[in-house]
Amino acid sequence: MQPTLRRAGGFALVGTLAVAAPVLGRAAFVPFAAVAVLAAFVITDGPLFDLFARPADRREGRLNGLAGFSLAAAGLAILATELGLPTDLYVAAVFVLAYGNLGKRLVAETSDEPFLGAAGFGVGGAVAGFAGQAAVSSLTSTSIAVPRFAFLAVAGTLVAALFREMLFERDDPLVMLSTGLLLWLFDALAVSVGVVDVGAALAVTVALGYASYALGAASVAGMLSGVLLGLLVIVFGGFGWFAVLITFFGVGSLSTKFRYEEKKRRGIAEENEGARGTGNVLGNAAVALLCVICFAGSQSLSVEGAVFQFAFAGSMAAALSDTLSSEIGGLYDSPRLITTLEPVPPGTDGGVTWQGEVFGLLGALVVGGVALALLPGVSPTGAGVVVLGGVVGMTADSVLGATVEGPRFGNEAVNFAATFVGAVVSGLVALALL
Incomplete structure (x- = not known):
């Protein structure tokens, strides 16, 4: 058995102490606090040290990894x-x-496939x-509550797995605390979770x-981001929302x-053979996730839930409009900078072609059509509101690309801003007209 597997087994045994919480009551933190003290100041060599020590622990002569894990649990x-x-x-x-x-x-004992x-x-x-x-x-x-427990267990696992892909092994305390806090939020929002919905969503x-x-459309981290996003969208919004996503x-x-x-x-291709990573997924869909969460908590916010539905669809319309505009429009020659209309080389941030603008409009129309067909209460006028948000968001992306995009304000940040603009436009217009 590899040392890393033995160490993971040891951490799992320590983590099992958490199940004593209902019995210990307000003293539930004590077992983990005791383990943290032992790890930090007492166990400096011997079999237990060898079991729990990570490479950095061996260099420092202290079980910092176990201490951090235990303090987070405490x-x-x-x-x-x-x-x-x-x-x-x-x-959990x-x-x-x-x-x-x-x-x-x-x-990992038998395969290194990510x-x-x-x-x-x-x-x-x-x-x-x-x-x-x-x-x-x-x-x-x-x-x-089987469906609720299943949803929270899977959602928490996806959150933890995603953070583990993005961070380092020594960041387990941060992963644990973040997972616990997000599960608290998910539990508060999941007012009604049915067996069929959870099973189908999974x-x-x-x-x-x-x-x-x-x-090859997503990396492992991108896949985890997409699965988590899809699960939350189905549970908090519904399958119509998922269809838009x-x-x-x-x-x-x-x-x-x-x-x-x-x-x-042409020098305009996405990296990693076009596979979406976490930054790309969240840059395009973080606003949509925020809209879904606000929709689930709309009663507490005293805002009509339909506003967040239109904001969600508008953000997705902006994301698809921008994607089609850049991915297909970039194949055509003679792009012009959107702010000055001067000719620029293909791939220049803020450079647009008329063909790209047409495909961008088509992307917004596609999302508007799906919203009309599958989202409750969306009329043809409502679909037009979604398309409007998409086109305005696409234009905002191009303007931001021409003016502020650079090392400090990267592509993911521009995508986030564009989808936010699309969400705000669709949400506010829907609030005013519908």
Whole structure:
């Protein structure tokens, strides 16, 4: 057995201490605080040190990794006992990370394929997250809400897996705390979670996530981002919202691959053979996710939920409009800078072609059509509002590209700003007219 697998098993055993929280009550933090003290000041050599030591720990002669992991778990325990974090979510957050890492290491024993490693983390974390919530329910004599537990376990696992892909092994404390806080938010928003909705959401998003990775449309981190986003959109919004989302990702990915070799020769091709990473996914869809979350909490915000529905569709229309405008418009010659109309070389930030503008409009029309067909309460006028948001957002992207895009304000930030403009335009116009 490899040292990394033994270490992951040791961390999983330490994480299991969290299940004692319902019994210990306000002292739930004590076991982890004790482990942190032992790791930081007592265990400096011997079998236990060898079991838990990471390479950096060996250099420093101290189990900083175990101490940080335990302190994060103790911090979450205090949130659970003093500030209202549900105990089952506290246990789930600890279990998701500890057993997700163990699942990933088990896979690494036989394969170094990144997708399989992510799958090992996902299966280990999701099963453990569900089991942790069920254990707390058993200890507190409360009912086991299977669909809710399943949704939270999978959502927490995706969050943790995504952060683990983006950060480093030593950042496990940050991953655990972030997972716990986001699970708290998801739990508050998931007012009604049904078995069919959760089952269908998991089946659809996981299948499409795997397809996107297998076809080279997304990296592992991009796949995790997309699956998490899809799951939240279905649970908090519905399948109509997901159809709008997948329209962007599907059509956008196809346009990125379209005549890719020619784009490479022109110097305008996306990196990594067009595979979307986390930055690309979140740059285009972070505003959409915010709209979905606001829609789920619209009663608390005292804002009509339909406003956020139009804002969501407008942001996606802007994302697809911009993608088609740049990916297809960039194949044509004689682009002009949008702010001065002077000729510029292909690939220049802010450079546009009339063909690209036409395809951008077509992208907005596609999203508007899907919204008209599948989103509740969207009339032809409402679809026009979505198209308007898309076109304005696309134009904002070009203007920002010509004026501020650079090392400090990169492409992902421009995409975020453009989708935000599309969301605001569609949301405000819908509020005024509909």
